[in-house]
Amino acid sequence: MSKINSKKDISIVVADDHPLLLNGLVHELHSHNYTHVHKATNGKNALKLILSIEPNIAMLDIHMPELNGFEVIEQARKKGCKTNFIILSFHKQSEYLEKAKSLNINGYLLKEDDFEEIEKCINSIENNVFYLSKSLDTSQNENLPNDLILVEKLTTSEKKILKLVTKQFSNAEISDYLSISVRTVEKHRSNIIQKLELVGGTNSLTNWALTNKNSIDLL
Template identity: 40%
Template sequence: MKILIADDHPFMLQGTKSFIESYGYKVTDTCSNGISALNLILLHLPDIAILDINMPGLDGLEVAKKVQEAKIKTKVILLTMHKEMTIYKKATQYNIFGYILKEHAQAELEHCLREVKNGKKYISAFLEDDLIPSAGPDTGELATLTFSERKILEQVACQKTSRQIADLLFLSEKTVEGHRSKIIEKLGLPKEKNALLKWAIQNYKSQP
């Protein structure tokens, strides 16, 4: 069984690879962004693709959507920090075979792989307790943002620096900066210092 792993954070990528190989599975490809993940899936057609949601280029959900649209047989497992209900619901629309929170990966990943290998779907046993409502509606300016960008914006509204956001979301600081630039562009904000911070505090944090 061929397995691909895609995660922007080098530590998480290598850790996941080591875990999976310790179970006796073969990891044929690893990468750190969604575009590479999609290209490798199209090229090598792995049996399983384990994807993070927060990645540059394409996020994990976007990759899953394109895999579904292309009718590729690769089964997608999302291994993520995201606990928002709307993200989980969106994932189910893209025929995700597995959904595991990173904090529970050590306890669940082996069982998940075994189930998916046998053609069954595996949703984390912890989700019922861990899933939370999303912060803010999917309307107006926020509707143009991807899930990854919204997660970044949420942390900006909490006045976190790019380095702090990177550590919190298991991303590289460069990826966070890239997301910030895209958010500024989509929201039509001036490219001046603290413009995104000011907008986030005034418009995002106050959302119900």
């Protein structure tokens, strides 16, 4: 974001499907002299608004109807949007933070943060510095479990199969769902097991996938 001389020069989109939280944050922004504030109550409208006005900042909840916050960011980035994105969430788990970081977001805040924390985040973004909520245990989030880091080695096709494994699809069902041969599914599963450094054969992949389902759903 280019250097901004006044809060009145900053355009902001806030998206959240909880009216009280959304209206409360918009009111706080207005009361702190941020005058160009727009709001959306679902991901689809948020994306449309962001692409239309390309605000300096978009503050997004993760869980919204139509499109979630991560999907909004992904689609906006694909369109070449230069907006700076802040995730504003209840989630403190490392997998959510790492998913957000993988999308090159500019800030991650918690809904429990006070407005002073939000302004610190905005100021950091103005200076091209990523901002992480002080409410988070940063020492915990700096180091992902090794097996989740290994997931990043997987190809797009392998990640699709891994997601279906969490739904306990058989090889034949995966084959039908993705319109590929069973042999191709087996090859992919073998590659996934190798990349994740699992031992114990096919069942080890199923067990691992079910254990880490929440993280895999974010891929």
